[in-house]
Amino acid sequence: MIRAEAADMPDDGIRKTPDRLRRRASRLLSQLTMRSDRLITEGLAQADARNWHYAVLASLQEFGPASQAELSRRSGIYRSDMVGVLNELAERDLVDRAPDPDDRRRNVITISSRGRRHLCRLDKVLDDLHDNLLAPLSPAERDQFVHLLTRLLDHHTRGS
Numbered sequence: 685m686i687r688a689e690a691a692d693m694p695d696d697g698i699r700k701t702p703d704r705l706r707r708r709a710s711r712l713l714s715q716l717t718m719r720s721d722r723l724i725t726e727g728l729a730q731a732d733a734r735n736w737h738y739a740v741l742a743s744l745q746e747f748g749p750a751s752q753a754e755l756s757r758r759s760g761i762y763r764s765d766m767v768g769v770l771n772e773l774a775e776r777d778l779v780d781r782a783p784d785p786d787d788r789r790r791n792v793i794t795i796s797s798r799g800r801r802h803l804c805r806l807d808k809v810l811d812d813l814h815d816n817l818l819a820p821l822s823p824a825e826r827d828q829f830v831h832l833l834t835r836l837l838d839h840h841t842r843g844s
Contacts, residue, residue, distance in 0.1 A: 751791065
């Protein structure tokens with residue numbers, strides 16, 4: 685398989701991707717997603733974090749304490765993976781787990797004060813990474829781009 689970077693821009697700087705591919709939104713989104721994922725994954729790793737850590741902490745901060753199942757629904761993290769993510773966060777004292785008073789079989793997860801501070805640091809890391817990712821766009825274009833992506837995603841995830 686040819687790597688995307690090699691196919692799009694060879695060493696001589698001449699674009700080799702056919703125009704009909706460069707006009708396909710699905711391909712452009714896919715190519716940008718690969719680059720975005722790499723940038724974000726590497727940037728968060730330097731901050732000793734992962735995408736999933738951020739998703740859980742952000743969910744807890746915005747919506748409050750939740751069960752593991754609820755966190756899975758909110759964040760899009762598979763239930764089978766959620767336990768591992770919560771174990772990592774709990775080991776770092778970023779979340780607290782306590783038995784649910786209404787159902788002792790469940791745990792309620794709460795963001796800790798250390799978790800809130802860590803989330804603020806991760807917000808700054810992600811702001812810088814997104815500035816890098818969206819560097820060619822003006823602030824107004826960035827807002828419009830995010831708005832359009834949100835509309836598309838909302839449209840395609842309704843009823844999911």
